[in-house]
Amino acid sequence: MTEEFTVQLPFFEGPLDLLLHLIERRELDITKVSLAMVTDEYMAYLAALERVDPGRVADFLVVAARLLLLKSRMLLPQERQEEEEEEDDGEALARALEAYRQFKQIAELLAEREAAGLRAYVREAPPPDLEPRLSPNGVSVNDLLAALRDILRQKPPPPESVDKVVRPLRVTVRQRIRTLAARLRQGGRFRFEELFAGDVDRQDVIATFLALLETLKLGWARVEQEKPFAPIYIEPIVENVPAEGEEPEFTSEFDEPPAE
Template sequence: MAYLVKLEHFEGPLDLLLQLIEREELSITEISLAKITDDYLTIIRTAKEIEPEELADFLVVAAKLILIKSQILLPGIEMEADEGPSLEAQLKLYREFLEASKRVEAMLAEKRVMFGRKKPLIERVPEFLPPSRLAAETLARAFQAVLKSLEPLFRLPKIAIERAISIQEKIARIRTLILDRVAVKFGEIMKEAKSKTEVIVSFLALLELVKQRAIEAKQDSLFHEITLHKHHEIPSA
């Protein structure tokens, strides 16, 4: 529905009014922009439906008319040499955007959320093409050689597990030493140990023998060597 302007000095489409004013065939001072706006608002209120294109056309033309009239009423404002795109160009651009938005809306309504690409990013997928003269056996040997070269990276480390001597075995060893000799230094027993584990086992074996009262231990002073004797054979101090 095209909006027709009805004024004292003009009656016709709004865009025609703008063209007459721009060609100076009609004075902007004789035009009441307030009446034009009020009339259009009345149409909007009474109309059942207003097309977005018509509303946009009115806003663009009305804005242009307001600019022209403000420049006439305010002489201090000079017209710029380049006022940008013409009204016709602005309306054309707006309609293009409006049509594009309608197409996008229609595609979304159809749940078309995928769009094709004219040219793929990768024109050709890289692939392995062995020489035509390459035999399957040769290729198999090459793969086996590669796998063999990778074995050190995936081979589990081999750890030698040493047999740990038991407390009972160490007790028997200490008994033998004390029976063969009058006294045995604690340090001598520790020197026989080949690992930290055996040192601990030796110490536990000595504690067990002392607990069983099979041997007695004597230390002359703090931090001195501990001497081990058979029970009741500790020499007098």
Template sequence: MSRIWDSRTDTYEIQTEEYSGPMDLLLDLIQKAELDITKFALAQVTDQFLAFIQQHQDADPEYISEFLVIATKLIQIKSEAMLPRPPERPADEEDPGEALARQLYLYREVKKATNWLSQRAESGKRSYLHIAPKYAVTAQIDLTGIDIQDLILALENLNNQDQSVRIGSVISIPKITLRKKVQEIISLLQVHPNTSFNSLLGENRSRINTIVVFLSILELVKQRLILTEQKENFSDIEITAEEGIASASGIELTIED
């Protein structure tokens, strides 16, 4: 960027240069000459670099001073390249041509990355995907209690069991009411406050008895007279009596009998 004096306004007019700095110019000269970034390539483009400075003598001194620093290094590199043998240097002193070539190479890589990011920003791709690391997933079971869905799953599991009977067996269907079953469970829990779904079924695994016991448990859960817990999927449902079970008698059902 250079500043040209405007006598009409007594101010500097800022103009944008073709190159952002000396490294930008140096890289462009080498790329146009289709050369690799080496100290010999730097020596070859020295005259063109100096010609650019000559053409911009009226530029802002601060801007052009950066080019003069690099020009001094290029003149030294070209002068040494014309010698019949490389000059001797102390072991701890780096070759100026190699040092400048390395700096130019790094500048080129940074410029590539900057241009790539600018293109993504202009195209609206300002966010970058971050892939979350994969973690091993350990299966866990919530043991704080079960809900109605757990009871339904347990009921379906029992219904899927073999309910076949021998041909010729005489099947008598006893009359089982929801109200009677609820009272039976309450009476049992008043004596034994801990039981399970399978224990309540007993030997009668018929579908009708399973349904009635299931609905009875559901009713007692709604009445907050029992707590239920299933330690594993499809395992037996543990039932624990609440404090109110001791005085429960003749409760009003929320489900039709």
């Protein structure tokens, strides 16, 4: 009675993992020449793998074909090419193997940190210096929204029939920006509530508030508040406000395009 012969193979995650093992075992650099030198060892492993686990052979066969092609080209004499050729399969395979080695080294480093319980990294790079879109000068957007809610509570929406068509805007953000720019050109700071003195209903209030945010973003004004819950003031930056008659450049989904 003969016992069945079995082959025990080391486990490799894929063909690149096997190639990297063969090259590192012989202490070679990752080059086309190194790949050709380990082709025979790779094919020997593949032959044994076919007997043990045929289901895992497919991925290894693709790389095996590229290795055999590379080795045959290096063994056979090649005609000298006058023009520079594109990257061949050997160079592409060497580049892919180098990238795989880098990812594997990083994965091993992360695994060591995970095993040591080090699950966080200290940020070394300074935070990016982002250009501010608004210049509230210590007043947050939440503060402005809270002040806006107070204005809206003073102007409750009028009762309307449920079958009534929504009214179009009587005033646009662009029109409110023109009005606000004229006020800013006069200089002198004024209270937040004064912006809405001439507004009739909630639509007018919203248009005025959006116009204020746009002027802050354009750098025409800043908002100030001495302490929490203190009055909010609008401070013009007169040198940035466009001259009378100049059309502001901005885009808003709540506004009509500028007149041509």
